Amino acid sequence: MKNNIGPKRIVVGAGYGLGEFLAQRATAVVMVVYTVVLLLAFLTGSNFTYEGWAGLFAQTWFKLFTLATLIGMFYHAWVGVVSIYQDYIKNIAVRFILHTASAIWLVACAVWSVQILWSV
Numbered sequence: 782m783k784n785n786i787g788p789k790r791i792v793v794g795a796g797y798g799l800g801e802f803l804a805q806r807a808t809a810v811v812m813v814v815y816t817v818v819l820l821l822a823f824l825t826g827s828n829f830t831y832e833g834w835a836g837l838f839a840q841t842w843f844k845l846f847t848l849a850t851l852i853g854m855f856y857h858a859w860v861g862v863v864s865i866y867q868d869y870i871k872n873i874a875v876r877f878i879l880h881t882a883s884a885i886w887l888v889a890c891a892v893w894s895v896q897i898l899w900s901v
């Protein structure tokens with residue numbers, strides 16, 4: 782008889798929980814670092830006009846940093862929303878519709894953000 786108790790027990794499940802947990806923490810760190818950089822740029826800058834901000838966002842390094850932060854933010858949102866749907870929406874059809882709608886919305890926001898970012 783096989784015993785499924787103790788350190789030799791068989792663990793089953795989707796196995797994606799730890800990866801999603803780490804992804805959320807990593808993207809949160811990226812967003813915090815970006816917020817600190819943006820706050821420092823604001824506090825140390827003297828040109829608080831549109832031209833000053835456009836000049837900051839026109840730099841390639843800042844565009845790439847902003848793009849990485851936006852991608853992280855959208856992924857962070859996706860992981861959070863999917864977790865909520867999986868925990869609280871028991872009907873598979875409703876969950877599928879919500880997943881699809883959320884994915885479309887987040888991809889549309891990501892495309893729009895990239896368009897805005899690279900138009901500066």
